[in-house]
Amino acid sequence: MKFFDEAKIEVIAGKGGDGSASFRREKFVPRGGPDGGDGGRGGSIYVEADADLNTLIDYRYTRIFRAKGGENGRGRDCNGKGADDIVLRVPVGTVIKDAESGAVLADLAKDGERALLAQGGKGGLGNLHFKSSVNRAPKQFTRGLPGEQKKLELELRVLADVGLLGMPNAGKSTFIRAVSAARPKVADYPFTTLHPNLGVVRVDMNRSFVVADIPGLIEGAAEGAGLGHQFLRHLQRTHLLLHLVDMAPADPDVDPAGEVRALAAELKKYDSSLAKKPRWLVFNKADLLDPAERRARAEKLVKRLRWTKPWFVISAIDGEGCKPLTYAVMDFLDAERRAE
Numbered sequence: 001m002k003f004f005d006e007a008k009i010e011v012i013a014g015k016g017g018d019g020s021a022s023f024r025r026e027k028f029v030p031r032g033g034p035d036g037g038d039g040g041r042g043g044s045i046y047v048e049a050d051a052d053l054n055t056l057i058d059y060r061y062t063r064i065f066r067a068k069g070g071e072n073g074r075g076r077d078c079n080g081k082g083a084d085d086i087v088l089r090v091p092v093g094t095v096i097k098d099a100e101s102g103a104v105l106a107d108l109a110k111d112g113e114r115a116l117l118a119q120g121g122k123g124g125l126g127n128l129h130f131k132s133s134v135n136r137a138p139k140q141f142t143r144g145l146p147g148e149q150k151k152l153e154l155e156l157r158v159l160a161d162v163g164l165l166g167m168p169n170a171g172k173s174t175f176i177r178a179v180s181a182a183r184p185k186v187a188d189y190p191f192t193t194l195h196p197n198l199g200v201v202r203v204d205m206n207r208s209f210v211v212a213d214i215p216g217l218i219e220g221a222a223e224g225a226g227l228g229h230q231f232l233r234h235l236q237r238t239h240l241l242l243h244l245v246d247m248a249p250a251d252p253d254v255d256p257a258g259e260v261r262a263l264a265a266e267l268k269k270y271d272s273s274l275a276k277k278p279r280w281l282v283f284n285k286a287d288l289l290d291p292a293e294r295r296a297r298a299e300k301l302v303k304r305l306r307w308t309k310p311w312f313v314i315s316a317i318d319g320e321g322c323k324p325l326t327y328a329v330m331d332f333l334d335a336e337r338r339a340e
Contacts, residue, residue: 005156005234007059008099013147014042014067014083016121019129021141022075034138035077036126040070042147043083044120049108053091056156067118070144073126080123088117093159093237099151109159109237117152121145155233158198160212161333163235165267166244167259171284173197175244175316176213179326203330212238232270239336240329241279247297247313248288256283257304278332280310282325287315 017039024032045067065088071080090096096106096117106115122145130138164172180199202208214234235241243263245256260281267275283301286294298313310328314321 013118015069016123016144017070017080019124019126019141020073037073039123040080040082042120043067051111118148161209163238170244247283
């Protein structure tokens with residue numbers, strides 16, 4: 001199934017039923033008085049997170065969701081029936097925004113979490129409510145209120161502990177294949193990954209974390225270069241970013257240090273809070289260099305970048321260095337969870 005991580009929909013809650021202006025009519029009961037019932041409430045529209053879903057494809061083509069209106073009140077003090085509510089099911093991690101104001105209406109990060117999107121209209125009052133000592137035969141009643149109507153934007157942000165970041169062909173998909181059971185496409189051309197991939201990295205029997213691989217970024221992504229930077233939303237829930245760097249680029253004119261700075265700038269353009277997340281450098285494709293040259297080249301890049309955070313040298317194609325990296329990531333996540 002194709003991965004859809006955004007959609008635009010319109011929700012229209014049901015109108016409340018009208019109240020009734022009715023009078024009691026029975027044999028031998030003259031001037032029976034008012035007996036008009038209230039209108040039923042209109043149906044509301046809710047959204048609920050469902051762990052069994054992983055894409056917003058259900059909202060790709062069905063874009064308008066309309067709840068039914070409540071029934072009108074009737075005589076003999078009979079209230080109208082309220083309409084059934086509608087529950088829209090979305091993947092865990094979905095964010096719902098108002099399309100006009102951009103305000104976040106709901107952020108469903110847990111399975112079963114529910115939020116109200118559009119409130120159904122309240123039913124009108126029957127004339128029974130207007131009876132008084134000076135108005136024994138009221139003809140007044142009220143109409144039901146209209147339901148809320150909203151245009152919404154749905155965004156899916158995958159739930160992952162660790163996010164992979166890097167230029168196209170930095171080896172992110174190869175890395176996730178090396179450390180997990182995920183099998184994303186790997187090829188020798190850029191932008192092989194077209195949608196996020198998730199993999200579960202099992203370090204020990206009872207210790208694991210989820211890693212997210214997103215399409216590669218290039219300089220100018222904020223202006224639409226490459227695939228743009230819309231996939232960065234999938235890294236906003238992560239605790240740690242692993243920035244993969246090709247330490248042995250095929251093109252001698254490519255500067256790995258310059259690429260690291262360019263991607264850091266793209267992160268800041270997209271979201272300053274994302275740029276402040278913990279980020280480790282992972283120098284990949286060490287298998288293309290002599291053992292003596294690997295460490296020296298990595299240290300040279302670290303020195304040029306003035307990098308003070310953790311960094312690692314790996315070869316994702318044969319798994320060299322991946323195990324120590326996954327253990328270090330697991331220890332970091334355990335510390336983060338204890339601190340929460």
